[in-house]
Amino acid sequence: MASSVEAAVADAHRREWAFVLAATVRVTGDIDLAEECVQDAYARALTSWPNSGVPAKPGAWLTTVARRRAIDLKRRGSTHDRSMSLLVRTTAKDPDEMEIDVEANGGEVADDRLRLIFTCCHPAIAPEAQVALTLRLLCGLTTVEVARAFLVNETAMAARITRAKKKIAAAHVPYRVPSVEELPARVDAVLTVVHLMFATGHTAPAGADLIRRDLVERALDLGRMLHALLPDDPDVTGLLALILLTDARRPARVDGRGHLVLLADQDRSDWDHSVIGEGVTLVRDALKRRPPGRFALMAAIAAVHAEAPSWNATDWREIVGLYDLLLAIWPSPVVALNRAVAIGFADGPEAGLTALDALATEPVLAAYSYLASSRADFLRRLGRVAEARLAYQEALMLSENAVERDFLEDCLLRLDG
16 A cells, blocks of 8 residues: 555656645745645655545645645744745735635646746746756756756756745745736746756656656646747747657657667657647748747757658758757757757768767767767767777766666667677
């Protein structure tokens, strides 16, 4: 029984953390206190559910417990000196008047996720801290996981998150979705957060599974909400298209034994073609705006892959051209890496290897396993087996995802064979 309850609590953490925390922040006006109350609720679940059973709606149960804990603390006044209304709640109520029935307020709880993400992405906070804080709070990622997503060490990321929380407190950031006039200045940071959330779920930085479905689905949910809020924003449209077109390949990315299947080897009949159709329509809409933004260009690249009938029919020239446009407006080392890989398929492995080696001194890519694994693949195709083996071993050393590690180990075995 204990193991099943622990599994249910873990599942509730993956699925419900954002809802529970966002709703509790509304009550506390204090992010740190809200985190404490939510953690208390999950701890109570571990002791209560073995006796009472796992509730039909764990998220509602956890939200009710966390908010009651927060309201109790506020009634006793034990947090007044500490919080001093760290967040300005535009819908603030007296604790005795606050609604606890989460079942009756499901829409409010869902909206609170948008309030939380816009709060974390307030202009008063440094851009890199906005993204880190939102991944920590909205996704429930550990500081270690957020650090991996940013390719920085854990200590630096912990300091970044702490500074962001203090900035929110000092600036008395309002806990609300911005007005129409304020949105343009806030949207890019929010889109960056949602994109990183999706990327972290699409290929988990660590763990036993290749995909974290909870993060993928959360990012898709937020993407749809943002598109409903800003239907005419081409960047919002582009991001939603990118998520749809990339996630449409999910059923084919892992085989029946849980092994990684590369894009070149995937059964394209397993892709969700209705989702691809929706994504392609959105891409065309996003590209109407000139010049196209980064999310529209990334979505266009995903659309080229999605519409190719086979790997060999992929238009790599078009993909390289799209990466050229993307690099011009978003000079990211990871984009440069992806472009180098595309060059390797457009012009051959020697050209790809040359483009990859030009990135060898990029500090951001020093601990990035995909640089090493991409070099290994090009070296293997060139017949430079000894160098390929070293590159695969480097990639294996840098990777902490079990599925990817198994794939790299298989590559080494095939190389030796």
